[in-house]
Amino acid sequence: MDSQKIVIAFPFTGGELGGSHISAAGLICGLDRDKFRPIIILHKNGLILEEYLKKLGLPFTLAPNVSILSADSELGFAASVANGVRLVRTTAKLVPFLRRHRVDIVHTNDGRMHATWALAARMSGAKLLWHHRGDPMARGVNIMAPLLANHIVTVSHFVRPAKPIVPVTHKITVLHSPFDHPSDLPDRDACRRKFVEELGLRPDTRFVGYVGGLIERKRPVKFVEAVHAFLQHHPDFPLAGLLFGTNAANGPDLDGAVKSRAKELGISDRIHLMGFRTPIAPCMGALDALLVTAVNEPFGRTLIEAMLLKTPVVATNHGGNPEAIDDGQTGYLVKPECPEAFVGPLERLLFDGRQWETISSTALENARARYGNKAHVEGISRLYETLVPRQSPAMHGQLVSRH
Structure with a gap:
């Protein structure tokens, strides 16, 4: 019976496509439709996320025309008052929207959606599942989430709220993001040749890569400096x-x-900005190593994606990276903010074929064993059923017959 299904709303801005969106889409695709009815909500249509959802065959509905709020802005008094007014007006529109769609759970996945939908979720009578993938010091997860969220999910132990305003240990779960396991590994030599030809480079060129948005936390400039080192x-x-x-x-x-x-470093001919590419497998397949120069990285998707595609990873020993890499076994961990630290691991991977094979094969085996969509979907599904218990259809029928 459709009335027995748990209705989960997944709001997104619509203008971005990153790891959180890919993870959420994977979860939505994997949910048992006999138990759950997901509703994807976009604030803006006609943009990159809509295109991605259409490729997956996932329908969506548009959100009411409201202000999209920010959870972690440092605001002065006047701006804080204005933000408060926007929150009241936004909530007033979202509450009836959630009630009209009979939403049981609002599952938010990024800072702006947390800030925009959290209060409305609770005022509508729905439960709020706050999925945190960012800074453990963020104001939202330390102030709003402890007060409003019925449950908090974090993608690593590192990003658990560092200073929650009230205790949250009773309502927090660590679940690593889900990953599809590729059925086939890319032809690495073919992938490498493709980029050699595209860029007009010498045939024996070897590649190291940076994969992800060009944002300060990920330190793309440090990647350039690591190549230079x-x-x-x-x-x-x-x-x-x-x-x-x-x-x-x-x-x-x-x-x-x-x-x-x-x-400045005299290596313009060695650094190539490739833009956003999809699918990522041919890009990863061309790389002799993925360099993760980020700090405060919650739990980077590209790191695990590289492992699953048998591309070795050299990452900073910071944030959630140590939870994914066993140094010297499934990859290498190096001192953060230190480009020179990448040199030793790169020498081992580029000059010793047996070492490259050992590291990449061990990482592949480990990633296949630890990270999969199934475990993530099952873990989130259990949380949904805990937040909104449903009677079995048989029990529901008995209750109806008694009235």
Whole structure:
């Protein structure tokens, strides 16, 4: 019976497509439709997320025309008052929307959706599942979530709220993000040749890569400096660095910063901005190593995606990275903010084929064992059923017959 299904709302802005959206879409695709009815809500249509959802065959509905709020802005008094007014007006529109769609749970997945939908969820009578993938010091997860969320899910132990305003240990769960396991591994030599030809490089060029949005936390400029550090030791080695990603909407021009730093270091011909590419497998397949230069990374999707595609990872020993990498076994962990620290692991991977094979094969086996959609979907589904218990159809029939 449709009335027995738990209705879950998934609100998104619509203008961005990142790891949180991919993870949420994977969850939505995997939910048991006999138990759950997901409703995807977009504030803006005709943008990148709508295109992605259509490829997956996932329908969506448009949100009411409301202000999209921010949970972590540092506001002055006047701006705080204005933000409070927007919150009241936004909530007043979202509450009847949620009631009209008979939403049982609002599952928010990023800071702006937390801020925009949290109060409305609770006032509508729905439960709020706050999925946190960001800074453990963020104001939202330390103030709003402890007060409003019925349950908090974090993608790693690192991003658990660091200073919650009230205790949250009774309502917090750590669940790593879900990952599809590729059925086939890419032809690495073919992938490498494709980019060699596209960029007009010498045939024996080897690639290291940066994959992700060009945002400050991910330190794309440090990636450039890591490539430079390696070339300082091996100036004649045919190494090129590929950056797959674009600037964040309304964010700083890190694309320009990458170009500028490469020019300063005299390696403009070794650094290539590739833009956003999908699917990612051919890109990962071209890389001899993925370099994760980020700090405060909650639990980067690209790190696990690389492992599942048998691409070795060298990552900073910071944020959620140590939860995914066993140093020297499934990848390498290096000192953060230190480009020179990447040189040693890169030498081992680029100059020792047996070491490359050992690290990449061990990482692949480990990632297949630890990260999958099934475990994530089952874990979230259990939380949904705990938040909104439903009687079995047989029991429901008995209750109806008694009245």
